[in-house]
Amino acid sequence: MKTSKTKVVIVGGGPAGLMLSHILGRYGIDNAVVERHSMEHVASRIRAGVLEYGTAQLLKEHGLAERMLRDGKAKNGALIVWENRPDFFIDLKKWTGKQMWAWGQTYIQEDLHAALTASGAQMIHEAADVALHDITDDPSVTYVKDGVRHQLKCDFICGCDGFHGPSRQAIPLDVRREYERVYPFAWLGIMVERPPLENFTYAYHSDGMAMAAQRNPMLSRYYVQTPLSDRIEDWPDDRFWATLLRRLPENLASQVQTGPSIEKSMAPLRSFVSEPLRWGKLFLAGDAGHIVPPTGAKGLNLAFSDVFYLSRALRSHYLEGSDHYLETYSEMALRRIWASENISWRLTKLLHVFPDEVPFDQKIRESDYDLLLGSEPAQQALAHEYLGLPFEE
Known part of the structure; x- marks a missing residue:
């Protein structure tokens, strides 16, 4: 086994892992990224496109x-359209004075990879059998590359390896607390090389939700709510377009x-939180x-808020000799996580049709929407949450 050492091992080469590596590298903190997939596979994943x-x-x-400033688009908010009710615009500019951006995760991944390659950062792709060891004492990560087993010894391990990665599983079951809500529907999404609608648009319809999003001036992303039992093969393009257009009001369709x-x-949609976010040196x-x-457009943004808190904690440890932010990372990050879970859950309830609902549920949904239409304090609160709460000092 070949053994080497670095300060921080980052497990996972998606946007969170690469962003953390990039920030640490800019402050001279040695790190290595270990990713089980190829760079091409990771870069090809088409994900989020709304930046807080x-x-x-x-x-x-x-x-x-x-590239974001040149090719992306600043947005003042998002539009909600509702079957047989007035439209509502989440007016970020009015209530916060700030904007969000339409800019795809794929482009961020490309820019991060280019920046890390140019800086000579250590990125290990196609690493098999990734495992974490001794995370409370003398941490290391092992993996197999080109048939050779490697060990990376380090001070800290940062698990940015997604829901199915080994990092969370390394926290003992008697320590780990998991909270989950699985939703009884899915989003079918398509990408099309056509100009998008002017606004990010959520549509409530009695048949189910629809959404219009954008990646760039010639790339649109559309979604429709579907039953969990449906498969992609059940949805040829013609069926998708007919469903989407039926769920949008005529002026937008x-x-x-x-x-x-x-x-x-x-x-499939789920809400999930694992606590704590720190165990030993993981x-x-x-x-x-x-x-x-995805209803609240919080996934990538929440990952980057974690990276903000974690990179600050590691900088403070290595450059200032203070562990205050390391000790408070889990608590601080979880406050913002639960706030994002909250708005995502509320928007999901507001905009989707749930199987086996009773008329009472629909009346509450309509009341919630009417409150938004008629209450400026409710509009202001939603705008601040949708924009993204400020990072905690």
Whole structure:
């Protein structure tokens, strides 16, 4: 077995892991990223496209916003349209004075990989049999690459390896507390090379939710709510477009430019949180520690808020000799996580049709929407939550 040492091993080469590596590298903190997939596989995953204000600022602060500022689009909010009721705009500009950005996760991944490659950062792709060892005492990560077993000894391990990775599983069951809600429906999403609608748009319809999003001026992402039992094969493009257009009001449906899908995916929805986010010298970030339904557009943003807190904690440890932020990382990150879980859950309840509902449930949903339409304090609160709460000092 070949053994080497670094200060921080980051398990997972998605946007959270690469962003953490990039920030640490800028402060001279040695680290290595260990990823089980190829770089091409990770880069090809098409995910989120809505950036909170804080996420956009983080990209700017660390030299990763050039393409976003040039090719992305600043957005003042998001539109909710409702069957047989007035529209509602989540007006970020009015209530917060700030904007979010339409900019795809794929582009962020590309920029991070390019920056890390240029800086000579250590990225190990296609690492098999990744395992974590001695996380409360003398931590290390082992993996197999090209038939050779390697050991990376380190001071800390940062688990950014997603819901199915080994990092969360390394925390003992008698320590780990997991909270979960599985939703009885999925989102079918397609990507199409057509101009998007002007606004991010959520549509409530008695048949189910629909959503219009955007990645760039010539790339649109659309979703429809489907039963969990459906498969992608059940949804040819013609069926998808007919369903989407039926669930949108006529004035918006007429603006949708349909076309052949270039990507299609089915995503079951869940809310999930694992506590604590720290055990010994292991720290969890991103989907390794939590999942949100996509309704609130919080997934990538929540991962980057974890990275903000964790990179600050490691900088403080190595550069200032203080462990205050390491000791408070889990508690501090979880406050923002639960706030994001909260808004994601409320928007999911508001905009989806749940199987086996009774008329009472629909009346409450309509009352919640009417409150938004008529209450400025409710509008202001939602705008602040949707924009993304500020990072905690």
